[in-house]
Amino acid sequence: MEIEIATIGGYEEVGRQMTAVRAGDDIVVFDMGLNLSKVLIHDNVQTERMHSLDLIDMGAIPDDRVMSDLEGDVKAIVPTHGHLDHIGAISKLAHRYDAPIVASPFTLELVKEEIQDESKFSVQNDLVEMDAGETMSIGDRNELEFVNVTHSIIDAINPVLHTPEGAIVYGLDKRMDHTPVIGDPIDMKRFREIGREDNGVLCYIEDCTNANKKGRTPSESVARSHLRDVMRSLEDYDGGIVATTFSSHIARVTSLVEFAEEIGREPVLLGRSMEKYSGTAERIGAVEFPDDLGMYGHRQSVDRAFERIMNEGKENFLPVVTGHQGEPRAMLTRMGRGETPYQIDDGDKVIFSARVIPEPTNEGQRYQSEKLLGMQGARIYDDVHVSGHLRKEGHYEMLDALQPQHVIPAHQDMAGFSGYVDLASSEGYKLGRDLHVTSNGNTIQLV
Numbered sequence: 001m002e003i004e005i006a007t008i009g010g011y012e013e014v015g016r017q018m019t020a021v022r023a024g025d026d027i028v029v030f031d032m033g034l035n036l037s038k039v040l041i042h043d044n045v046q047t048e049r050m051h052s053l054d055l056i057d058m059g060a061i062p063d064d065r066v067m068s069d070l071e072g073d074v075k076a077i078v079p080t081h082g083h084l085d086h087i088g089a090i091s092k093l094a095h096r097y098d099a100p101i102v103a104s105p106f107t108l109e110l111v112k113e114e115i116q117d118e119s120k121f122s123v124q125n126d127l128v129e130m131d132a133g134e135t136m137s138i139g140d141r142n143e144l145e146f147v148n149v150t151h152s153i154i155d156a157i158n159p160v161l162h163t164p165e166g167a168i169v170y171g172l173d174k175r176m177d178h179t180p181v182i183g184d185p186i187d188m189k190r191f192r193e194i195g196r197e198d199n200g201v202l203c204y205i206e207d208c209t210n211a212n213k214k215g216r217t218p219s220e221s222v223a224r225s226h227l228r229d230v231m232r233s234l235e236d237y238d239g240g241i242v243a244t245t246f247s248s249h250i251a252r253v254t255s256l257v258e259f260a261e262e263i264g265r266e267p268v269l270l271g272r273s274m275e276k277y278s279g280t281a282e283r284i285g286a287v288e289f290p291d292d293l294g295m296y297g298h299r300q301s302v303d304r305a306f307e308r309i310m311n312e313g314k315e316n317f318l319p320v321v322t323g324h325q326g327e328p329r330a331m332l333t334r335m336g337r338g339e340t341p342y343q344i345d346d347g348d349k350v351i352f353s354a355r356v357i358p359e360p361t362n363e364g365q366r367y368q369s370e371k372l373l374g375m376q377g378a379r380i381y382d383d384v385h386v387s388g389h390l391r392k393e394g395h396y397e398m399l400d401a402l403q404p405q406h407v408i409p410a411h412q413d414m415a416g417f418s419g420y421v422d423l424a425s426s427e428g429y430k431l432g433r434d435l436h437v438t439s440n441g442n443t444i445q446l447v
Contacts, residue, residue: 009062034088150177152388166202212419271322326365336372346377
């Protein structure tokens with residue numbers, strides 16, 4: 001059986017992930033993502049109203065024209081988790097393929113919302129829910145399996161396509177968390193089993209975001225402890241405290257809500273994406289928030305919440321807001337510009353429970369946001385966070401577990417691949433032989 005891999009998006013940047021694997025006549029597409037930075041540099045872009053070709057020209061979504069070179073039928077579209085760089089192009093591209101979208105429960109709910117918000121295309125693909133640990137047939141000879149992994153969003157999986165030639169493991173995005181705050185630990189036992197099955201692992205496609213960083217990525221429980229320490233240190237402060245984190249990071253939002261109550265403040269979730277992700281997680285039973293927790297997404301309701309906070313006293317509340325990357329229209333950025341009823345005073349605290357995504361647009365926007373907040377007197381607590389991606393030691397452990405015949409680094413640009421190339425080379429892989437550094441729009445014939 002011929003095995004061919006099309007590296008469509010996410011091989012020259014962090015964003016717009018899309019990979020297709022052809023096993024004989026069957027094709028499985030992993031991820032259809034958005035490069036948000038390409039959208040943010042344009043003011044007031046509404047992607048839901050744009051044509052896919054325009055977004056492709058902007059470099060915002062994958063250019064999937066290479067799919068016409070693959071001789072086979074797409075049997076499944078499989079997003080690995082609910083971050084926009086993995087699902088943000090589904091509403092623009094999925095309708096081109098007569099194939100179901102197969103995803104874990106939380107991811108599938110977020111995909112549904114992306115499709116509902118779409119106003120340019122009608123996406124009629126079947127939606128199939130599949131949990132970690134389950135499998136489904138792909139054609140007559142291949143099988144798709146979901147393996148549970150841990151990341152900075154709940155319900156993340158690594159899909160594995162089992163073929164007669166060996167398994168294809170799509171390894172984006174994860175960290176090796178054995179004590180997660182929500183959900184089950186990463187299933188390393190299953191990865192080791194897959195690596196030692198009769199046909200083994202033919203190819204491992206790996207996220208290289210932190211491959212240049214030494215050591216291992218800490219557990220979310222470490223970030224939780226750090227966050228609790230920071231917030232308990234502010235227990236006696238009688239001014240305003242504001243926190244921001246990734247809206248999709250349900251475990252972190254849960255911790256913020258819990259710790260706010262521990263220090264006698266009422267948590268309030270503010271911002272469209274904050275309401276979307278937390279509301280979705282609560283609706284499907286993935287998390288249980290206090291019954292009286294306020295979640296407000298629309299501008300008017302957010303401003304009314306800010307007015308209530310100011311009227312009843314900032315010292316009684318913890319607003320948890322969008323804007324950790326300094327996004328121009330997010331709540332925290334508006335607060336920094338003085339565009340909300342919330343008044344920042346000298347000494348007020350702003351907790352960034354997130355790091356800057358290493359990309360020039362984000363870095364510039366975050367710098368501007370912090371400067372605006374500082375000009376109003378805010379004091380910044382930054383990097384109260386742990387990454388959702390493997391560092392070097394995690395990569396070594398995955399290679400040892402899977403023992404793949406071929407490795408393809410992804411989720412970075414050429415400079416970002418360098419650390420992974422070095423560590424894979426130290427494990428006996430050779431560039432151009434079984435270690436394949438590629439770019440968007442290429443195909444790699446493995447068998």
